[in-house]
Amino acid sequence: MKAGVKTGVASAALVRSLARLDDTGVPDSGADFAERLSQWVGWTDAIALAAALDGPSVAPAAAGAASAAT
Numbered sequence: 001m002k003a004g005v006k007t008g009v010a011s012a013a014l015v016r017s018l019a020r021l022d023d024t025g026v027p028d029s030g031a032d033f034a035e036r037l038s039q040w041v042g043w044t045d046a047i048a049l050a051a052a053l054d055g056p057s058v059a060p061a062a063a064g065a066a067s068a069a070t
Helices: 009-022 033-038 043-054 060-069
Strands: none
Touching: none
């Protein structure tokens, strides 16, 4: 069963509402990206993330073959 897609007046109202969110005039926090990220990620998580990003990359085809072999 396929759900119908509503368009029209409700969609236009949503677009107008979202556009108003952009015009709030909120000043930038002044914090750079690293400072804001540190509020979300602890230093231990950052080390684990860095290790994962620095690890060897696996090609998608090789990853699929490796998971099929196990």
